Amino acid sequence: MRTAIVSAPIDVAALTAEVAAPANGAVSLFVGTVRDVNDGRAVTGIEYSAYSAMAERELDEIAREAGARYGTTHVVVEHRTGYVALGAASVAIAVAHAHRGPAMDATRWIIEQIKERVPIWKMEHYVDGAREWVGQQS
Amino acid sequence: MTLDVLLFASYADALGARSVRVVVADDARVADVVRAVRALAPEAALPERPLVAVNHRYAKGDQLVQGTDEVALIPPVAGG
Numbered sequence: 001m002r003t004a005i006v007s008a009p010i011d012v013a014a015l016t017a018e019v020a021a022p023a024n025g026a027v028s029l030f031v032g033t034v035r036d037v038n039d040g041r042a043v044t045g046i047e048y049s050a051y052s053a054m055a056e057r058e059l060d061e062i063a064r065e066a067g068a069r070y071g072t073t074h075v076v077v078e079h080r081t082g083y084v085a086l087g088a089a090s091v092a093i094a095v096a097h098a099h100r101g102p103a104m105d106a107t108r109w110i111i112e113q114i115k116e117r118v119p120i121w122k123m124e125h126y127v128d129g130a131r132e133w134v135g136q137q138s
Numbered sequence: 139m140t141l142d143v144l145l146f147a148s149y150a151d152a153l154g155a156r157s158v159r160v161v162v163a164d165d166a167r168v169a170d171v172v173r174a175v176r177a178l179a180p181e182a183a184l185p186e187r188p189l190v191a192v193n194h195r196y197a198k199g200d201q202l203v204q205g206t207d208e209v210a211l212i213p214p215v216a217g218g
Contacts (some may be wrong), residue, residue: 003182032218036139048217051146051210055217079217091218103212104210120217122145123212135216 005052005120010078010089015087019074019096028087028103030111032091034084038134042127045085046134048073051119055079058118062110070096070106077110079120090122139164141203143175144210152182162203168192171209182203186214 002018016027034046063075074096084090093110097103114120122134142157150156153175160174168190176184188214189212196212203209 049147049190050217051144051212054191054210057194115215115216115218117196118217119146119212119215122216123147129186133151133213133216135214 001073001075003056003063003075004079005050005059005081006078007080010080011094011101012092012094013090015076015078015092015094018076019094020064020106021074021096023098024103025098026100026103027094027096028100028107030091030093031089032111033085033089034086034098036086038067041124043086043126044125045083046090047083047123047131048081048090049121049123050079050081053083053121057068059114060086062113062118065113066123067093068108070074070095070097070102072102072106073112075106077114079114079118081120083125088138139166139167139205141171141209143171143205144208146210147213149184149188149211149213152184153179166203166207167199167203168197168203168209171203172199177213184211187213195215 076094079091093107095103095106145156162170191210194206
């Protein structure tokens, strides 16, 4: 089990290799990527920032909870900070399990938990040069 | 006691700082710290009950705060 807040591009192939084991019949990989349009505005990229110490603690707790809930220790999660360009990975979650059901359910559960409780924020950069925090009134 | 309260994202922008120093009673609770921060910048329009973390864990308004605690105001999170 490993989780990290990282500032360099995420190597998703390395994540899947990291959770692989002979006893596993399934590896489920979720990759969140930067989309070109949000709320009708053309996006060029997203700047991610985090309260790193707390985000790392929350990510670690989520991975442990997922492990207990779905019965596997083969969980790896990485979340980006810094500028992430269109199409690039902002988050990747790899879970391996003896069976596909729990592997897929665990990746889904983990991404929903991340969105709910990990202190990470995104500032969208738009084609017209504007920048805005996502989901925050300020 | 004196506390340095950490700010992030839109809250840091609203107050123009990554942290602010506040003075609160020695038996202050999380809600008292929030009040003190809001009083520093009434024009910044921080919400009345923002999420707060104490020592990297979400904390309720009635939790007691100590001078050695790391207190942070957490804007609505947007990971993923």
